[in-house]
Amino acid sequence: MTVYEAIYNRKSVRRFKIEPLAPKLLNHIERFEKELLRLHPEIGFQFVILDTFDSDMTVRGMFHVKAPYYLVLMVEDKPYAMQEAGYLAEQVVLYMTTKGIGTCYQGNAKADGLEVPAGMKPAMIIAFGMPDGSPYRPESKAKRLELNEICSFKEAVSDDVNTLLRAARMAPSALNTQPWRMVAYGNRIHIFSRKKYGLGYNADLQKFDIGIMLSHIAVAAEELWMQVSLKEMDTVSLKSFSLKNNEYVTTVCLS
Known part of the structure; x- marks a missing residue:
């Protein structure tokens, strides 16, 4: 499956297997983050993967989904920052979909204990991991x-x-x-x-x-x-x- 094909086949996953991903998969995700298309390249950004197996940080918020990993996207607090954040985050989500990884946007969620660099703000948290079921659905079911x-x-x-x-x-x-x-x-x-x-x-x-x-x-x-x-x-x-x-x-x- 290509990233383009994932547009039509991805679904939000709310039930995950609480088990580690292969280190190779995590490395692929981190490498892909360096190849993202940009809307506003003047806006700095940073992705942080929270591993619930090794981290004391907790994620909470409305509609919180329990997952083995959370991807936190932080962006420079500038005009168009949130638009840029959505543009970046979805590319990573689609890429993870091509690898069979389930994802779910956690709007308004907070990561307790997260260190935020000066001048940046948390924009979005994405729950991810191996799904308890399929991460796909046909376009007709969307x-x-x-x-x-x-x-x-x-x-x-x-x-x-x-x-x-x-x-x-x-x-x-x-x-x-x-x-x-x-x-x-x-x-x-x-x-x-x-x-x-x-x-x-x-x-x-x-x-x-x-x-x-x-x-x-x-x-x-x-x-x-x-x-x-x-x-x-x-x-x-x-x-x-x-x-x-x-x-x-x-x-x-x-x-």
Whole structure:
């Protein structure tokens, strides 16, 4: 399974076998972290693996999942930090999926005793390990809004653009809120986020979720050998796209 294929087959795992992973697998994960695609390379980041077999640190929080390992992502406290965090974290999650490792995002979780470097903040904790069951499910079983519910088309788009949109649709999100809305127009995809939060969901998590979705677009573009870039366009108007209760985030430009 490739990282791209994992987009369509991964599921959140909430039951893990409490047993160690092979050291080789952990080494592969750490090496992959050095090869990640970046949205905002000026933002520093650090991954820390918490091993519950050897560490006294505990993870707690709403919807906490017991797992043998937790991956903590810390980012520099700068603009776009949470978007970058989601972009980075999802690539690692997809990679672990290709290795048969189960994963589950732990939104709002805390790691007691974690040492946070100056100028950085914890962005996300991911439970991972060998699943008690399968870490996969068919695309048809994913609970996602239909593409026409999250994307408007100003004109017909190419098959390649449809592939990127389909990958974006499959992105996981906190409480399955799927906060993104898109407008596809020629070789551009305008990205918007919904201005609505709920219990256990806040603006930081929404930015993180948008980063996850953008990583799906980037992984799909790489699969298609397409170049993508992000650009904030002053000419984009919510009124022109009839998107109430949303805010403009960025535009994906394809070439």
